[in-house]
Amino acid sequence: MEIFGKLACLTNWHKPNRRRVRWNGRNFSGHCLRCERAIVREAHRKWREEADYPDAIPQAQPR
Ligand SMILES: [Zn+2]
Numbered sequence: 255m256e257i258f259g260k261l262a263c264l265t266n267w268h269k270p271n272r273r274r275v276r277w278n279g280r281n282f283s284g285h286c287l288r289c290e291r292a293i294v295r296e297a298h299r300k301w302r303e304e305a306d307y308p309d310a311i312p313q314a315q316p317r
Pocket residue numbers: 263267268269286287288289290291
């Protein structure tokens with residue numbers, strides 16, 4: 255299953271660590287259990303690497 259997990263990550267099918275998932279104001283973000291990369295939720299059960307998804311990174315906004 256380890257090989258399958260790595261393949262899944264390579265095809266952008268990450269598995270979030272649910273305990274560490276949090277709402278960043280625009281998307282759910284967290285870390286992948288398998289590859290430990292920062293990921294964001296694009297859709298239900300669909301997670302992408304945060305680096306591939308710049309819109310999801312919260313911007314510093316003046317209040
Ligand atoms: Zn992953």
